[in-house]
Amino acid sequence: MIDRFRQGFLEEARELLSELETALLELDDRREDPEPIGRAFRALHTIKGSGAMFGFDNIAGFAHSLETVFDRLRKRELEATADLVRLALAAGDQIKTMLDAASGQGAPDETGCAGILEELRRLTGSGESGAAAAARPRPETAPAEAGAPVEWHVHFRPGPNVIVNGTNPLLLLREMRELGELQIQLDAGGIPPLAEMDPEKCYVAWDGVLKTTAGRDAIRDIFIFIEDDCELTIEPVAGNTPAASAAESKTAATAKAASAASSIRVSAEKLDQLVNLVGELVTVQARLTAVSTRRDDPDILAVSEEIARLTAELRENSMSMRMLPLRHTFERFRRLVHDLSADLHKQVELAIEGADTELDKTVIDQLSDPLVHLIRNSMDHGIETPAERAAAGKPPLATIRLAAMHSGAQVLIRVSDDGRGLNVAAIRARAIEQGLIDPAAALSESEVLALILAPGFSTARQVTDVSGRGVGMDVVRRSVEALRGSIEVQSKPGAGVTVTLRLPLTLAIIDGLLVRVGSTHFILPLANSRECVELTGEAVRQAHGNHLVNVRGETIPYIRLSEFFEMRTTAPEREQVMVVETEEGHYGLVVDEVLGNHQTVIKNLGRFYRDVPMVSGATILGNGTVALILDSDRLVQSAVHDISEKRRADHGKSRRKPGNQTSRKLTNPSQKKENRIHVT
Numbered sequence: 001m002i003d004r005f006r007q008g009f010l011e012e013a014r015e016l017l018s019e020l021e022t023a024l025l026e027l028d029d030r031r032e033d034p035e036p037i038g039r040a041f042r043a044l045h046t047i048k049g050s051g052a053m054f055g056f057d058n059i060a061g062f063a064h065s066l067e068t069v070f071d072r073l074r075k076r077e078l079e080a081t082a083d084l085v086r087l088a089l090a091a092g093d094q095i096k097t098m099l100d101a102a103s104g105q106g107a108p109d110e111t112g113c114a115g116i117l118e119e120l121r122r123l124t125g126s127g128e129s130g131a132a133a134a135a136r137p138r139p140e141t142a143p144a145e146a147g148a149p150v151e152w153h154v155h156f157r158p159g160p161n162v163i164v165n166g167t168n169p170l171l172l173l174r175e176m177r178e179l180g181e182l183q184i185q186l187d188a189g190g191i192p193p194l195a196e197m198d199p200e201k202c203y204v205a206w207d208g209v210l211k212t213t214a215g216r217d218a219i220r221d222i223f224i225f226i227e228d229d230c231e232l233t234i235e236p237v238a239g240n241t242p243a244a245s246a247a248e249s250k251t252a253a254t255a256k257a258a259s260a261a262s263s264i265r266v267s268a269e270k271l272d273q274l275v276n277l278v279g280e281l282v283t284v285q286a287r288l289t290a291v292s293t294r295r296d297d298p299d300i301l302a303v304s305e306e307i308a309r310l311t312a313e314l315r316e317n318s319m320s321m322r323m324l325p326l327r328h329t330f331e332r333f334r335r336l337v338h339d340l341s342a343d344l345h346k347q348v349e350l351a352i353e354g355a356d357t358e359l360d361k362t363v364i365d366q367l368s369d370p371l372v373h374l375i376r377n378s379m380d381h382g383i384e385t386p387a388e389r390a391a392a393g394k395p396p397l398a399t400i401r402l403a404a405m406h407s408g409a410q411v412l413i414r415v416s417d418d419g420r421g422l423n424v425a426a427i428r429a430r431a432i433e434q435g436l437i438d439p440a441a442a443l444s445e446s447e448v449l450a451l452i453l454a455p456g457f458s459t460a461r462q463v464t465d466v467s468g469r470g471v472g473m474d475v476v477r478r479s480v481e482a483l484r485g486s487i488e489v490q491s492k493p494g495a496g497v498t499v500t501l502r503l504p505l506t507l508a509i510i511d512g513l514l515v516r517v518g519s520t521h522f523i524l525p526l527a528n529s530r531e532c533v534e535l536t537g538e539a540v541r542q543a544h545g546n547h548l549v550n551v552r553g554e555t556i557p558y559i560r561l562s563e564f565f566e567m568r569t570t571a572p573e574r575e576q577v578m579v580v581e582t583e584e585g586h587y588g589l590v591v592d593e594v595l596g597n598h599q600t601v602i603k604n605l606g607r608f609y610r611d612v613p614m615v616s617g618a619t620i621l622g623n624g625t626v627a628l629i630l631d632s633d634r635l636v637q638s639a640v641h642d643i644s645e646k647r648r649a650d651h652g653k654s655r656r657k658p659g660n661q662t663s664r665k666l667t668n669p670s671q672k673k674e675n676r677i678h679v680t
Helices: 002-029 034-053 057-074 082-102 110-124 130-135 169-177 216-222 242-259 268-295 298-321 327-331 333-344 361-365 368-382 386-391 424-433 445-453 472-482 537-542 632-655
Strands: 150-158 181-187 205-212 230-236 323-325 348-353 358-360 398-407 410-417 486-492 496-504 509-517 520-525 529-536 548-551 554-560 574-582 585-591 593-601 615-620 626-630
Touching: 002 034, 002 082, 002 327, 002 333, 034 057, 034 169, 034 216, 057 082, 057 110, 082 110, 150 169, 150 216, 169 181, 169 205, 169 216, 205 216, 216 230, 268 298, 268 361, 268 509, 268 593, 268 615, 298 323, 298 593, 323 327, 323 361, 327 333, 327 348, 333 348, 333 368, 358 361, 368 398, 368 410, 368 472, 368 496, 424 445, 445 472, 445 486, 472 486, 472 496, 509 574, 509 585, 509 626, 520 593, 529 537, 529 548, 529 585, 548 574, 548 585, 554 574, 554 632, 574 593, 574 632, 585 632, 593 615
Parallel strands: 348 398, 520 626, 554 585
Antiparallel strands: 150 205, 150 230, 181 205, 323 358, 398 410, 410 496, 486 496, 509 520, 509 593, 529 574, 548 554, 574 585, 615 626
16 A cells, blocks of 8 residues: 555656646746745645655655745745756756656666755755755754744644545654644544544544744645645634634534545556447447347337447546646646757747647647657747847747647647748758759649658758757657647748647547448548538539539539549449548548448557558447548548649640650659558
8 A cells, every 4th residue: 555655656746846847937937926936835845745754755855955945935035046946947857857766767866966955055045065965854853943933733633534545644743843842742532442443544633832933824834735634723822722723623624625526546557448448338339239220129229229328428438537638738848948948049938828628648648749849840940049039020039839729529739939930942942952852843832831741851951959850840740640630830931830730639439420332331530521412423414524512502522432442333323422621621522321420439450551541540330340430631632642643744744745754753752652442
């Protein structure tokens, strides 16, 4: 049990370090604001107290020294300076290293701790030397602060489950003794007879008088972890009687505990296992529905419908458990922008929007690297120096904006800056120089901008510590495509660049449409499916061979899946056109029949289909057969690319002189032609 609680502390401490880092970066922007100082103090105080409880004395002692500094900042005894914030950030990094060492990842760096504490002493002008502080993990007593001491009556009755939850009340009393002179008395009146006693429960309370210069809040902070689950009264000795104070405290604590929402920490592995089991249940439920429909038994059909309802609710609840807000991921990039601003001598702030937008944890875990590359590119290539911005009539402080928003069953994440923008002519020239495009190729602006996503492409002539190796944007593209997402680049000269990542909400289960072409079934994602219309033989004849259909006055091009996948089928007299919304606009996908909605459990395909981007996975149908899940966006892009290539080839043949055997380069010769699957 102790090992489990120690592991819980390590996880919680990493979350607290993230909060500490965010508070410090806000403090760097607002030096006089007491709010980030208080947040940093509480984070350090919690790390110190929890670390001491579970035997991490080196972490507790190091955090205690930092906590003392921030307590002085709270009392306006010190001034928050840039050097102090920088040192506190380095101290947070040091605590991360100590946590890694406690987890068995590397060895603790005691020299680093001593150096930070030594510089901390120099900056604050007080305290012992770094070597001495590092050697003394946690003091038993602390000298009284300047000022007249006050006597406080402290009544403390822990909740009965305080020990089971991993808190040692004696350590809290020891920490209270550090604030001054403490006289304490045990209240054992709540201990039951031996036969009724539970050895894991706490039945005692403590009443004490603490003489200290610290205020009420400093005493209360000691009990910050368990304040909701205990009776706690802190009153001046000359004030309220202990009995009255205890009663008031008990009433307040009970009301607070009743209103607080309970939560439980569950490992990601267990949550993934639950989602996998729910996915299997969805598949079995689909088979049950198919069987009940074939047998036409009212009793079996009623049970099948009830199970389908329960399965849908279970699926929604299990998927919501994996949905996390993007705030924690976004906030981590404040430190990256802060450090790069100092390294590149630029003034940049990070603006965050839509941080409460939720996304599947599996997607979030794979999102960090692409966003790091995008921000580093903006800092190095996009944002100008203060002098350059002043010459361009811009304020010296640049802005990188990180925004998220829902769009149907997808999430849009935009990384934008107000820098110099992309030079389309320079990108084209560099692509020709690297042999990525033919000098005679006619490309639109969006196609030229998309070249920055090509492997090895970079306009930087000099490699720096930040960028220039030509791997960043390629990493972004491959990472986003691995998440079944897409990426779009927009730029305005002199006004900045916006990169939009379009990502699915989840990678496990989606709502889809089941369609049939011949005897083969496909799944189309419901998120970008708009409507279904009929395609009659007469409509095909009126189009004179063009793949166009009129949908309420809008002419929409369509792709016949049987032709695209080279299937040997006979088209029915009345086909169905599923209108989908893609990056290329509205397109129609022609199928033989639309069978209806389908809860689709996504199964990954093997290496054979790895290079077929228009297929994003597969699912098992109720009859046990496999249906491919189509990526509407990439399917349309592939079809449009094939048509464009054919037209360019035909145009090249018509202009080629007789006897000229020079072959024409493809638009992107380094890119292999996409694999095409043949469905039989």
